[in-house]
Amino acid sequence: PGHRKLRSHDRPACGIYIAPQPFGLLHGGQSVVETPGIGITAFDDQPSRPVDIPPTADPFVEIEHRSTVNPTNDLVTGPDIIFFWVARMIMAGYEYRGEKPFGNVYFTGIVRDKIGRKMSKQLGNSPDPLDLIAKYGADGMRMAMLISSSAGNDVMFDEALCEQGRNFGNKIWNAYRLVNGWSADGKAAQDENNRLAVAWFRQTLGVALRQIADDFGSYRISEAFKTAYKLFWDDFSGLYLEMVKPAYGQPIDAPTFEATRT
Known part of the structure; x- marks a missing residue:
C-alpha cells in the first residue's frame, strides 16, 4: 500500500477517470483534462483495483482475471494503519469476493532515529534518502534499513549503518577482484x-x-x-x-x- 495522490480527470465518453498522471493523459484515443481541486489519497490501498474496469462490471466479481487485482499472499505494511487499511481491506475482500485478500501481513517497524525519536522535519532528524544514496549508494542504504529492522521492532536508523553497507559492497567487489585475478x-x-x-x-x-x-x-x-x-x-x-x-x-x-x- 502507498499514499500517492491520484487525480480525477474528466473524459467526455464516460465521465470521471482516476489516474496518477497529473495532466495530458491519453486514454482510448481521447484527451482528458484534470479536474481542479479533486484528489484521492491512497486509492490503491484496497483489495481490488477498480481503475480501468468498465462501468458495467463489478470490480470485485466480474473481472475476468481476478487474481491480477488482488495483492499477493503477503501484505507488507506498517502497524500504525492496521485498523485504517488492513482490517478494511480484509472486510472488503470477504464482503465483495467472499474470500480473504491475502494470507499473511508483515508489519515493518516505524523508522526512528538512533535515539528512538520518530523522524520528522521539525526535529530535523529525517535524512533525505536521495542524499544517502548519493553518498553511500542504494545498496548501502538498503543494508542500513535491513540490518536495523528486526522483526517486531521499530527501525533505529543510524547513518553509520549506511557506511557499513557501503563497506560491505566494497568487500564483495574486492573479493571478486582478488579471485578473478x-x-x-x-x-x-x-x-x-x-x-x-x-x-x-x-x-x-x-x-x-x-x-x-x-x-x-x-x-x-x-x-x-x-x-x-x-x-x-x-x-x-x-x-x-x-x-x-x-x-x-x-x-x-x-x-x-x-x-x-x-
Whole structure:
C-alpha cells in the first residue's frame, strides 16, 4: 500500500477517470483534462483495483482475471494503519469476493532515529534518502534499513549503518577482484589444506543457506541478512580466502580455483 495522490480527470465518453498522471493523459484515443481541486489519497490501498474496469462490471466479481487485482499472499505494511487499511481491506475482500485478500501481513517497524525519536522535519532528524544514496549508494542504504529492522521492532536508523553497507559492497567487489585475478594451474594437484578449506566452506555455506531459508520463511528479514553478512565477511573473506589464496604471482590449483569461483 502507498499514499500517492491520484487525480480525477474528466473524459467526455464516460465521465470521471482516476489516474496518477497529473495532466495530458491519453486514454482510448481521447484527451482528458484534470479536474481542479479533486484528489484521492491512497486509492490503491484496497483489495481490488477498480481503475480501468468498465462501468458495467463489478470490480470485485466480474473481472475476468481476478487474481491480477488482488495483492499477493503477503501484505507488507506498517502497524500504525492496521485498523485504517488492513482490517478494511480484509472486510472488503470477504464482503465483495467472499474470500480473504491475502494470507499473511508483515508489519515493518516505524523508522526512528538512533535515539528512538520518530523522524520528522521539525526535529530535523529525517535524512533525505536521495542524499544517502548519493553518498553511500542504494545498496548501502538498503543494508542500513535491513540490518536495523528486526522483526517486531521499530527501525533505529543510524547513518553509520549506511557506511557499513557501503563497506560491505566494497568487500564483495574486492573479493571478486582478488579471485578473478588468480590464474589456475590445471596440472597442479590440490593439496590437503586447500581440500579441507573447500570442504569446510561448503559445509558452512550449506548451514548458512538453511538458516537464511528458515529466516525468510519466518519473516526474519534482518536476521537473514545478518547471516549472509557474517557468511561473506567473516567466513568467506576473513577465513576461507586467507586459507586458499596463493602466494603473490603464483597460480592456484584448478579444483580450488573452480570451487572458490562457484
